[in-house]
Amino acid sequence: QVHLQESGPGLVKPSQTLSLTCTVSGSSITTNDYYWTWIRQSPGKGLEWMGDIGPSGIADYSPSLTRRTSIGRDTSKNHFTLRLSSVTPEDPALYYCARTTAWSRRRFHFWSRGTQVTVSS
Numbered sequence: 001q002v003h004l005q006e007s008g009p010g011l012v013k014p015s016q017t018l019s020l021t022c023t024v025s026g027s028s029i030t031t032n033d034y035y036w037t038w039i040r041q042s043p044g045k046g047l048e049w050m051g052d053i054g055p056s057g058i059a060d061y062s063p064s065l066t067r068r069t070s071i072g073r074d075t076s077k078n079h080f081t082l083r084l085s086s087v088t089p090e091d092p093a094l095y096y097c098a099r100t101t102a103w104s105r106r107r108f109h110f111w112s113r114g115t116q117v118t119v120s121s
Contacts, residue, residue, distance in 0.1 A: 002026040004097050004112040011118050012091075018084040018117060022097030027110075029078055030055050035100045037108065038071060038082045040093035040117075048093075052105060053080055092119050 008020035022036070029036055037052040051061035051071050059071040065084070073080040084091065095115050098108035 002099060002110040004099065004110055006095070006097055006112045006115045008115060010116055011120060012087050013121050014088060014119055015086055018082070018087050018091065020082045020095055020097075020115060020117075021079050022081070022112060023077065023079040024099075025078070027099065029053075029073055029080055030075055033102055035102060035105050036073070036080045037098045037100050037105070038069075039096045039098055039108065041096075042090075042093040049106060050082070050084075052100065054102070087119050089119055092117055 003025045005023050006020055007023065012018045027034065032055045035052045035054050038050040040048050040050060049062055050065055051059055051069050053059045053071045053073055057073060061069050068085045070083040071080060095117050097112045099110040100106065100108055
């Protein structure tokens with residue numbers, strides 16, 4: 001059974017950096033077939049793919065977020081991370097982590113429950 005669990009603060013101040021961790025169980029983040037993804041959904045908007053990290057540790061980012069986003073991993077802990085810098089009032093959303101496959105990186109097979117992130121001073 002694949003399980004993804006996020007952790008991290010749900011409240012971030014404007015201009016600061018949002019940091020979230022997704023801990024994975026039941027699947028290795030270094031397995032060749034899978035990519036590990038961050039997605040968010042803002043109020044009234046659809047899902048937004050933020051970026052992912054593959055089995056080799058190389059990350060790929062949404063063009064609209066690439067300047068502010070960093071995705072990393074710790075293979076010893078089987079977790080991957082999201083850092084979103086310079087947060088603004090446009091960034092509050094429900095943030096999810098998910099697993100996709102190497103041949104279909106926009107189809108999310110396993111999801112976390114989501115973390116609500118608020119941006120407020």
